[in-house]
Amino acid sequence: MLFSAGIVKGAQALLTKQVIWVGLSLLMGAYATYMNLEWIRRRAWWIFGLCMLGLILTLVPGIGIKVNGAQRWIGLGPLRVQPSEFAKIGLVLVLASYFSSNHRENKTFFHGFLIPSILIGTCCGLILLQPDFGTSFLCGAVAATMMFQAGTSLRWLLPVAGLAITAFSILVYFDPVRIRRVTSFLDVEANANDSAYQLWQGMLAFGVGGLNGVGLGMGRQQVHFLPEAHTDFIFPVIGEELGLFFTLTIVACFLLLFGCVFLRLRQSPRLFEYLLAMGAILFVSLQAIINMGVVTGSMPTKGMSLPFISYGGSNLMVSFLLLGFVINVLRSLDTPKVLLPREI
Known part of the structure; x- marks a missing residue:
């Protein structure tokens, strides 16, 4: 599928790179599946700090790489790494570690709301500076859900969520590029040859495919019309x-994955493991929902990869790592263990 979607961009080169990334990602995901969770819990703050350092480095001239007006990558020789993807792991780990270590005070304002909000604000703020509104929103949404699951009161979460949405809307309103995306999303057909061109072509691809599709490798939208078909808009190619x-099978797989993990986690006796797996599966599932919502015209256009399917090394590796953590937690539910005093 990636070969077909990337035919205009040099399919053979893309496929070769992606095969390498898939191999590395599978190894990292397998390692995360058997990693000692207590070991990683004790190092969560260091991991979070390294992720924040990576976000800062993207903003440093000569280190950060700017593409299409956004400075989101760091060059490592022939490779480009996207630190905002790895920040998802750092954010999930530090919140899970923090709340599990302070679980008796999770309902207080200072420990249950203020300190986690500072951590989340630091991460989302650095991502916004790149700028990357979509990933910042995703991190904020997942982190807020983790806070609620940890016991943070809604009387603090809801007002701040309202303020964040208001501030986010103001930033979008005064950004000409993003306000055009919103207005074109509201009337796709009227902007089909302008700001909504990519979305319109993606919707046409779905229409051409119909119920059974035109056949693997036989699609034409990505060849002549659909930009970025191998990354953000690979779902219309499918x-x-x-x-x-x-396509409905893919949607069902993501929903089933989230549903099964959510139901299984209800048996988790440890807060760290519960929050780690919940944050990880939320990142994968919510990102998939946003991507599919964007390419079907249900949400404003935002560049966000489809986990496990779109081209891209950083997102693929992070997706497998997150899934590895989830599997690790689910495996641990069947293993008897003695809880630490602060986790009882």
Whole structure:
């Protein structure tokens, strides 16, 4: 599918790179599956600090790489790494570690709300400076859900969420590029040859594919019309070539993955493991929902990869690491253990 979607961009080169990334990601995911969770819990703050350092380095001239007006990457020889992807892991780990270590005070304003909010604000603020509104929103949404699950009161979460949404809306309103994305999303057909061109072509791809698709490798939208078909808009390529039934199967897989993990986590006796797995599966599932919502015209256009499917090394590796943590936690539920005094 990636070969077909990236045919205009040099499919052979893309496929070769992605195969390498898949191999590395599978190894990292397998390692996360058997990693000692207590070991990683004790190092969560260091991991978070390294992730924040990576975000800062993207803003340093000569180190950060600017593409299409956004400075989100760091060059490591022939590779480009996106620190905002790895910041997802750092954020989940530090919040899970913090709340599990202070669980008796999670309902207080200072320990249960203020300190976690500072951590979240630091992460989201650095991502906004790149700028990357989508990833910042995703991190904020997942982190707020983790806070609520840890016991933070809604009387603090809801007002701050309202303020964050208001501030976010103001930033979008005064950004010409992003306000055009919103207005074009509201009337796609009227902007089909302008700001909504990519979205319109993606929707046409779904229409051409119909129920059964035109056949694997037979799609034409990505060849002549659909930009970034191998990254953010790979889902319409799947819809064109394999049809509605296959795209609905992908949607069902993500929903089933989240549902099964959520139900299984209700048996988790340890707060750290529960929050770690919950944050990890939320990042994967919510990102998939946003991507599919964008390319189907249900949400304003935002560049966000489809986990496990889109081209891109950083997102692929992080997705497998997050899934590895989830599997690790689920495996540990069947292993008897003695709880530490602060976790009882």
